[in-house]
Amino acid sequence: MSDNELGTFLRTWREAVTPAEAGLPTGPRRRTPGLRRAELATLAGVSVEYLTRLEQGRDRNPSAQVLGALADALNLSLTDRMLLRRLTKEADGGDPLVCAAAPSLSRAARPTVRAVLDRLEPTPALVINWIGDVLAHTAGYERLARPLGMLDDERPNLLRYLFTDERARSAYRDWDRVADDLVARLRHGVPLRDPYLAELADELTVTAGADFTDRFADLTMAPRRTGSQHIEHPEAGSLRLLQETLALPDEGQRLVIHLPADDATAAALDRLNGRRPGALRAVAMGETG
Template sequence: MGTPLGDFVRAKRDSIQPESFGIPDRGRRRSPGLRRSDLAARAGVSVEYLTRIEQGRDRNPSQSVLNALADALSLDAGERQHLRYLAKITGGGTCVGRPRPEPLDRDVRPTVLATLQLVDPGVAYVANRLGDVLAFTTGFELVMRGSGLLEADAPNLTRYVFTDPRAREIFPDWGQLADERAFDLWFGPSIEISEWFTAELAPLAGEEFTRRLNRHLPPPRVPLRINQASGYALCWHRETLELPATDGQVLVVLLPADDTTEQAMDRLRRRPLRAIG
């Protein structure tokens, strides 16, 4: 059975074209990317040892081995930090002896709330990169009403996508959104906070989450399709506006991508809302 560390090393190896490292093409092979023997040679370890790491049979490689693998895979600074984190959780040392970091500030500045009011009754929300939904317009509530997302005490889009079965029905392009949420989590807001959130979510979300988290490639930005609970199939363009770094938040505005969505929203706004529960 694999481990997060082994899965990451193998995925990175498979993503590398040998020619990019000056290694000649040796003909057809069963899997893409860099051969295990080539990576082992670059890292200065045996093929057998690299195999044990990738297959999860060695869970405690030394720091020198991790550094050698990082060099051999040409990891950037963010990927090296992630490699160290994966080694930590693979070896069973997740956050041992470390205080839990302070949670992100969930307060939204008054001027940002005022901006949401200007957008209303359009569809928009404020979130952080963990996926916490911190504020939203009545239009966003209308779109997501009945999905289960906003019914949580502290709505979190990342947790919802990976752990709530309804998410796969609400978002027909679930895989695309899952890739986006995993990338945003890896991208920020801080290493410590992301590590804690990941450690808490991974056991619930399983392999779908871990595999996507290890990709580190920004997913393509495509329209967001939503199957609204009332039966409308909606399609949206998204504009994501980064708020100041001290906020650690983004303002996301959804704009109708077609006439069908615009007409559906007009009908939804004319429909009286019913209380939930």
Template sequence: MGTPLGDFVRAKRDSIQPASFGLPEHGRRRAPGLRRSDLATRAGISVEYLTRIEQGRDRNPSPAVLNALADALSLDAAERGHLRYLAKITGGACAGHRPAAPPSRHVRPTVLATLRLLEPAVAFVTNRLGDVLAHTGGFASVMRESGLLETREPNLTRYVFTDPRARTFFADWDQVADEQAFDLWLGPSAEASEWFKAELAPLAGQEFTRRISRHLPPPQVPLRLNHPTGQELRWERERLELPPTDAQELVVLLPADEATEQAMERLLRSGGALHAIG
């Protein structure tokens, strides 16, 4: 007997023409669509395992396998969300990996006081999930028109992978995307990282999921921002780890050239105050 998850994967596979993935046609076939072997190869799993999923004999595929299938089938955001839902109701592992709540967003008063001392520098407190927990007015001046700070609980990783404006704002978007995905391995806890990856994967799609299995740290290079004012800003980054109990870090952006320093002086005329985010 099949399962909703297996039925969905099989139906989606049957709906795909091999030519759309650059695969050769194999002549007349009894079943339409993509061969099971072709899908298994694209997903990096065995044909036998894919068969068990489609036939409902494996009801607990891991989040990594679900992401691999979503990538291999080129699912859009809505289809990825549906795949994740079907995995939950089928009894998949996704439901069991989510902790009761996301990590704390609390920033200690002494850390906030340190940020005040750094004004008008461009600095913020974050965790390795990308949550922007507090920031200086200088940071707000730089990010004001990027869209990052428009949400109640801004998150840099989510912004990079889901907001189209990020691809313009970050001159080296691929580099920044690699950095944010790699940072998830260093999150507040393994449970928090798994929770966040499961939350983001259906929204961010293959650009995110193909990066989260990489284990090599990306190179350290200056951060280049295409600021909405038309100025390219170049920054060196200092990342200062707070005590392990905080599971947070203080990031300071330092102008990498004179042009950025002068542009920052102009931006700061608009002002801005320290902001801790709820």
């Protein structure tokens, strides 16, 4: 992992924002579609020399005012502004709100969380920790995931399965989008100096190569709370699922719930669970807002 995450973030975003998006004329002789360093410095009201020091990692402690001005100039979303602050604090030695107070890596779900899972049956739902270990799941998720190979390992991990198991690419019709989201959640949800993150990142760097490392290096990717997946299931056929994610921040865990996106998927999941059609109801996209 880079030791200049803040500088990489600023440079990546500067090169991604077009002059038109920043309200600047494009000009006929531009060699890059992004902003020049001098243009961003002018928009943010800082000197080019200071912005250079930030991007090169020679200054890692910008003020809140400077961060706000840079975020405004780059048109950052709230999620990306939070990541910018997080990277700034970690570059300065750690953010007590993100690093020091972060819970230790969890290996089990609380009994009350397991009780919630019981009440979600037969919906496919699972609890994962911040590096993607599967800690608990419904029987509905077992029937969905087991034939795909997701639960074959003694300690299943979603990222390890997605990037290293050949069956994952056949299972997920939208593999690239699922991979983007999982890696974005990994980057945004875990303190960057966490030893478990480093161990998993090092493993996937070796086993998955550029498929993982390019995504992990892309600081512009942000995780989605809701999303969709298209799965080719060996027993149930083509499934279109919507995904809702609920955070359990005190434990560093997430509850992930998969819902049928159409009537055909709802009926297929009912058959997979040995139930008459109608136990699960399709959720229209308009209902997820």
